[in-house]
Amino acid sequence: MRLGKVLITGGAGFIGSQLLKRIIPHCKQIFVIDDLSTGQISAIPKTNKISFFKSCITNIDLLTDLLPHVDYIFHLACSNLLKSVINLERDFYVNFYGGFTLLRLAQKYCLNLKRFVYTSTASIYSDAEVLPTTEDHYKIRLPYAASKFATEHYCAVYYHLYKLPVCVLRLSNVFGPGQTTENPYCGVVAKFFAAAMAKKPLIIYGDGQQTRDFTYIDDVIDAILLAARKKEAIGQVYNVGTGCETSIQALAAEIMKITSYEKGAVIYKPARPIDIVFRRAIDAKKIQKELLWKSNFLLTEGLHATYQWLRRGDY
């Protein structure tokens, strides 16, 4: 796999930093743009192949300088779901205007762009009527879903109008090494591990019966790289998930078992404004069939690998 020169937005975040680790051997040069609003500089591998820019993705001067040299763009920077209901303007600015700006300038300045991979989200399905949910559904209820879905639409616009080689991946509850509570908005798996390892109560919002489709980070990175490499991916939207539902209560019990904290406490708190999805499972048959992607990690395997990584503490 040869990737040449790459731009990763959000490269100091969970998924971006793991993508960086995987692609370094395959790249000539990697530009990372991240404003470190939730990401950590320490998450970025130390190599002279990486040039890091602490900046917002809407920095037009910076993009104008970098984009003419870029072969692949991985657009991962985002303002997350939890923040979106607190600050709708920020969500709109980063997730929608930021995504639009990147597409607009990629079309204008990238002379030889091979792929623009955009990581969208299963949040656009909200509480779907059909499970596992296929790509032709949507139900927009939260600002994060609206802004991420709007950028998906602009990916389609830039593909149809200008043949920009875009591919959209809708990810679902990604977990694994690289996800830590240093980002206070991180996912539930990292929060449960942090609590269990500190022998503190695990906090569940709502009754814990709500389900999610948890996807292991290595499987997600596989999907991102297939989206970049396979020509069939151009102009497409793919779900990336396992199709399996796991309740938050069951997740808590599994993590308590793995960390030998079976007798630990669980505290139930009222559901938050973002907790509107009762069941989630997404259908990944399209990416399995067209890009030959598969999920290699069962939830338990992924949780054990995450625990080993957390215990090593090399982050």
Ligand SMILES: NC(=O)c1ccc[n+]([C@@H]2O[C@H](COP(=O)([O-])OP(=O)(O)OC[C@H]3O[C@@H](n4cnc5c(N)ncnc54)[C@H](O)[C@@H]3O)[C@@H](O)[C@H]2O)c1
């Ligand atoms: N983690 C998941 O479960 C999940 C699920 C669905 C979709 N996604 C998508 O995957 C992508 C990566 O998610 P993640 O979990 O790594 O998130 P993350 O919060 O760990 O990383 C996002 C990064 O973007 C940076 N950032 C935020 N605003 C920025 C801005 N204005 N300019 C530059 N950088 C900015 C942050 O500092 C952070 O390093 C996002 O696009 C997200 O919507 C993630």
